[in-house]
Amino acid sequence: MGKTYRIKDIAEMSGVSTGTVDRILHNRGKVSEEAQKKVEKVLKEIDYHPNLIARSLALKKNYHFITLIPSFAKGEYWDKLCEGIDKAEQELFSYNVEVERMCFNQYDKSSFDELIPRIEKADCQGVVIATQFHDSVVKLASRLDQLQIPYILIDAFIENTNCVAYYGTNSYDSGYIAGRLLYEQINPTENIAIFRFIRKGEMQVTQVMKREEGFRNYLAEKNYDGRIYSVQLHADEPEKNISILNTFLEEHKEVNAGIIFNSRAHLLGKYFRDKGEKFRLIGYDVIDPNITCLNDGSITHLIAQRPEVQGFNCIRALFRHLVLKEKVEQINYMPIDILMKENIKYYNNYI
Incomplete structure (x- = not known):
């Protein structure tokens, strides 16, 4: 010792x-x-390093953190992030840290807004916020500032907030890299598609908007001269989506490359695989259905952002800030991992 x-x-x-x-x-x-x-x-x-147990016992204080993230099913992207949150909570159990999870529908802005009053009334010492809906996050951040409750942002960084820290990728750069990955698979005049899932109350989330901006800017810098079609899909209507995709591809037979800026790439990959179409598709996030599509070739690349590490680090950051009184770096960009069939088997969650 x-x-x-x-x-x-x-x-x-x-x-x-x-x-x-x-x-x-x-x-x-x-x-x-x-x-x-x-x-x-x-x-x-x-x-x-301070004597954490002695300090915690001396203070005789419990630390109640709240995480505000989208609801999820097992194996989905946000489930991966929660694995990191769970691990951090387990490690900090001896220091009287408890994490309460509040979830909203990521396709319905109002479900986020409805949770703001609950957080305001909660007896909590820190909040982790997934920044799906820009304006709502800014509103919540302002209220937390007034209440002097520290908060961490994940998913996408939002400027002009007083967050203790942000954990996630640089969304713009992530989209810029995606632009290069797709551009290198097509010719400069080839038409492509951007697939989106429609949201209630707000068309796109902060992260997706920044990714698309980076993507389009890369193509513009390369003097890309094709047309970019936008295909709007529905989060909970799979049969309607098949009809939309069938109609789009019938009208635009020349389109056989595209991108989706979230973890639902596997839904498109399965569609193209079932139709026997060779479609060059780029998606995001390492979840099991996406890995299956990557391995069978219905997705060419996945861009990953280590959600388990984000979840772990955001809880640790609140702990360091509140209990250890340490200074926490405000912007903490995660690596932008590019995954293909050839390297996916070597990838791990890094926690």
Whole structure:
């Protein structure tokens, strides 16, 4: 076991008073910038970590976090993210951390809005917010600011909020990369399709809009001269979707490449596979049905964003901010993983 450093030891090594060290360690009272830097330098050198159990018992405080994410079925993208949340909660159980899960319908903005009053009235110390609906998230963030409740954003970063941290990919860059992946499979005049699932109350979510912006900008930079068709599908009407796809492909027989900016690529992959059509399709997220389509060739590439790591890190970030009083980096971009049939078997969740 490493050496135990007392406040007195840290003060002597830093050349400051014990009172200054105490204020920095417990985030109470003001200290000079020079003193702050001296103490932080020593803390880094000695790899200082507070005695978490002692601190938690001393405070005799419970920490109630709320996660606000889309509802999901087993094996779906948000289920993967919740695996990370569950793992973090298990690790922090000894420190009186409890996570309450609130879920909304990601295809219905009103279901998100209905949860805002519940969060306002909840006795919670921190919130994790999936940023599906931009305006609603901004409204909730403003209210949490007023209540002085810290919050973490996941899925897509939203500017002009006071979030403690964001965990997720750079959505624009993710779409830009997708543009390159598809462009390299087509000729510059070939027509393509963007597939979307229609949402109630708001046509697109923040992340999807940013991905599409990056995608279109890549093609524009390459002087792409084909036409981009938009195909609107319905979240809960599979039979209607088949009719929509049949009609679209009958009217546009030349289109045999496209993209969908969410985890539902497998629905399209299965459609094209069942019809025996060779369609170059790019999608997002490593869930089992998408992996099946990747392996059978009905999806050419998947872009992944490590949801388990996002879920784990967002809970840990609230813990670090509230309990350890550590400074948390605000923007934490995840790697943008490009997966193909040839490398998918080596991919793991990294937690």
